[in-house]
Amino acid sequence: MRNGAEILKLGTLTLVWWCIIFGAVWAACYIVGILIPMALTSYESDAARMTAETCRALTPILSVLVFIPINAMFMVLFERRGLAIFTVRLGPNRVGPDGYLQTAADAVKLLFKEDITPRGADAFMFTLAPIVFFAPSIFGAMPLLAAVTNYHELFQIANLPTGIFFILAASSVPVVGIVMGGWASNNKYSLVGGLRSAAQAISYEIPLVLSLVTVCLMAGTLDVVQIAKQQSGGILNWNIFGGGALRGLDQAISLKFSSSAPALQELSKSSFEQVLKSVYLEPTAQALGLGAGQEGLAGIIAAFAVVLLIGSIWIAYGLYMTGACAEINRIPFDLPEAESELVSGYNTEYSGIKFAIFFLAEFTNLFIVASIAAVMFFGGGDCPVPAWLGTALGGPQIASVINQALTPLIEIKLVDPPTLFATIWVILKVYSIVFFAVLIRGTLPRFRIDQLMDFGWKRLIPLSLIVFVLVVYAREFVNVHVGT
Amino acid sequence: MLALSLVTRAKDSLYQICRGLKTVAMHTFREPITQVYPDKMPDTNIRGRLALAVNPETSEHLCISCRQCERVCPDKCIEITAHKSPETNKLELIEFKIDHGLCMFCGLCAEVCPTSCIINTNDFEMSEYSREALVYDLRKLTLSQEESRYYFDRKEIPLPKPKPAKAAPAAAGAAKPAAAGKPEEAKSESEAKVADAKAADAKDAKEVKQADEPEKQTAAPEEKEETENKEGSDKSKD
């Protein structure tokens, strides 16, 4: 740990920035969603009630609008510092205390830079492109917000029954912005970058969607809030571990934990087996039409199905991350802006605020992609510690202590503990994925465009179809969310 | 078969990628190699900014206006103004200018200097707002006594022998600070040579320089003859 100081600095920086981001979001939401409606309800007029309702309805979008720019700023800094650590450097450490304000300074610089529209460019399209690129990421974040805030009623408004499909539709729009910008720039490099981006996005959308459809199939719904809710209850219930395929194991272990008295040991042992049997053997036997004497066979098939299901889901997750990297143009799929080939691709001609918007959207997309992964595969705002382990570790006591401490704040609706904890877990999950993306960025070289297409069409799409079929069959023999 | 080979290759690729990722991730636990430059000045041995050293013992200026550096400079960035003192009939340095905007820090001038007067310091920071400010004059070039001692020690140059005290025209040296006091003309070259026990290469340079002197005079015939301030000294060369 010779680099301890630098890692510590990155940790502190992250914490400080998280406090800033979520403090700002919290303040905005609190004022608009709770404080103003509370103040207005004292007036008995209808207009006041309408205003209060409107305020509440606007809270989710406001929180996203506050969140995105600050978060993107932090993510740029996070990535730069993370890469610096991987490459035995220090990273930006000049502006502000230990470089905390570097990206804020960059943002200010970009805002005040001259906004150049090249001669011969289609000025209207040129201006429209960054907006088309950026706006969908705001919309895309909305259902996710509902999913990750642990069903807080203030953000429930943002939920849609077609949640994940909405997110996918929204995330498919930015490529139009890229093509538009590439064409409108009147620059050949930009044009090639835009075309590449279109080809890439259309190709990689398919494995991306298919892998998410696999998850939706297991969940039996498109609603992200439902999907997140189904996975609650510890790491063994998450979709990445088969979405409830291990639930029987979870239940059995919790039963074992609950009966700690030695006299009950024997009983609990039998009940342990019973639970496993009821959860795994019986549905399998039922599905296969096996009789009572063929439990061994049913057990083998059930175990195989569980392993298959979990393996398929892992592959689906890999496919999702690959497709997502390609969708948001990150290394190793950053061909639309490949510096060594196309100067800077579609944003070659952009400067000032328009470039800033492109930059902002890129990192926001990364965040959204990571949050989709967190919601779809990693249980959203769920605490990874299962209930039995949490009890053993004294989770309820800790929770009650925290609740006690927060009680005065909860009283005036300043803090909502479930939302708070959910947010903390989501952020940890999302930034772990982002950190992994940074690591990948620090390692891999870039694909070539034809290889990228080959890889997408000849490898990923068949693989995602295979995974899809495997999951369809495997879940017949295992209790996944749908069954329970 | 094909499917199997595909799976094997996918596995191999994944393993290799993970190996790369691991190698990169393990670099997290290495000490950063970045030097925090303005906070901590690097300890370099670089051939940096040119400067004129003084005798660390006596703070005499070491330049003898021999113009060797001016002649050897590939960029012609050194300009020496000297005149023959009417009293002592020796060369007296009036002005010494180095245009650091032209200089390429080859260090040839330092190599040929017979008295180790012109040296490359380890200083590399000379940002200025204008190009004119990069032209260093005698006052800016001359090092203090301590700095000279530091560089003489660092570069392991033997200390020059103090010159015999002269009835001083030192005061006549215009409005220059004491450190940049009027440099005195050196004794004859042979004397200086005997006096200064130089490092091997420096000595070589000097010995042959004497031998080459007449030849060089043909190329640059102005040195001993002209007593006046020569601004167009470089023009006289072809």
Place this chain on the structure above:
Amino acid sequence: MDQFEMLKAWAETNVETTMFYFLATVAIPLAYGVILDKTIIRSGFILIGVFGSICGFFLLLQAQFLALAQLMIYAVGITLVIVIALMLTNPRMEKSQLSNATPANQLGAFMVAVGLFMTIYLSVRPENWTLSSEPLDTNNVEVLGRALTTDYSLPFEFASVLLLAALIGSVMLAKAEKPSKPGEDDYEYTVVEDGPIAGDPRQDREPAVSKR
């Protein structure tokens, strides 16, 4: 309380109507823009806007899934393909064809347009549209899925046959122009290995000297 509910209901209906008119006022000029814009790629991009507002109509009809599919497939996928195809064609050729349009052609086109419009209008007008204020089942994915796999499975399959035909056609198109000999597809300005390196490839164009 009643008053409030009424206000809310009023607002809801009005918001829907307003949204409809808003989308219509966006969609129609954009549709005209697709036809009238001189820059063909621009009209391709405008088409995306048209599809986007149609997606809005679907949303107003509470057909979320359809709306999103519209956005994903038509607005982004198909239009992008169109735009790319337009970019790869020769714009000069387009221009020359445009200038060739005689008044007779223009008149013909106009007549066809009017005829088409009248046909659609007449076929739609006598239909009895049942109006329903009852909201659709929120989970209309399920409804759609059932409909497509039971009642409408034949049209659905026909649609997929159409897509398959389109795929095969595009493959055929792409394969159509095959280089007959390995040397022939070489770029005509290419200076072959044995020849001298030409200064400007466009001025001294040399025939292929020899092949290794």
Place this chain on the structure above:
Amino acid sequence: MATDTEVDLTPRLKTDEMLINMGPQHPATHGVLRLILTLDGEIVRHTEPILGHLHRAQEWQGQNRTWFQYQALIDRVDYLSGMFTSWAMARAAEVVDGCEVPERAEYLRVMVSEMNRITSHLLWLGTYLIDLGAMFGFPFYPFREREKLLELFEEIAGQRMMFNYIRIGGVMRNPKDAWLSKLKRFTEEFPDRVDEYEAIVTQNPIFLKRTKGVGILRKELGMDYGITGPSIRASGVNLDLRRTKPYSVYPKLKFDVPLNDRDGDTFDRYIFRIREMRESNEIIKQCLDMLPQGEISGKKQIAGLRVKAGEGFAAVESPRGTLGCYIISNGSDRAYRIKWRNPSFCNLSILPELLKNHPIADVMAIFGSIDVILPDVDR
């Protein structure tokens, strides 16, 4: 494996050709090369390199500077391997002059130039990975090792890149013992570092896809164009002046010259440079063991340095290939005529051939792999 990495690039759809002007401001042209590419879609059909943006009349300057002054200038021709340019010139001048070079100086020359070869290849490795798109992580690792060598250079020569260390008749300065022990320590840890690079890059499937079977340089074609250096050795031509026309103390040293048994592609050119770095490291180790005591210069290094009248040619094996210098001296303090044979210039001439029918993404993979230094091309 082979069938999979081959790309079928025969054009199917005829589309309009597009002229793209790559450089001189392009981020990946390693300076100021300008390439006029004729693209069919993304496939390069024709390439026209435009040279001369960095022309500095180095040969003319040789006739207008004294030997002593020109030595200081010549490092800048190939700024990544300045030792070799000054060595080539010093050797040529020594051939003309007939002066002796002390053995210690020869060993020092070999040592510093092999160090320089390593730094040059390290920089190439980093920038090449940037060309291939590994923008942010890997390129810093080679630079870390390069930095250590540059510090050693700084200590012995006084500069990190413009060394001016090898002189006609010898070298400039004697290294101290501390310097030698530092260098020894570096040579001991360097192979581990190269292993690290290889762990990240060599087997990386994306890297393999980008480089294998790309830009195949046929042996005969390479010989026709006069390609030298690792590029041609990767194509199987045994051309390493250190072996084929031994000079200095190379005959006394044990080292391998890696040689390919087939036409080299971009990957081969990469792996051969990696191997060369390892070999250079071995050479430095041997030199450190064998370094004799004695004089370091057989000719006085003074301002009025003269070279006897005559003419001569000498070449050294620079990291980029055969670096030759031809000198005509009339006995005065400056050259009558100097002509350089720069490896980058000759290697660049193959570029249009290699790029033909490759996609534009391969332009940088191929251009990077032949390792061209623009000042060396334009002089």
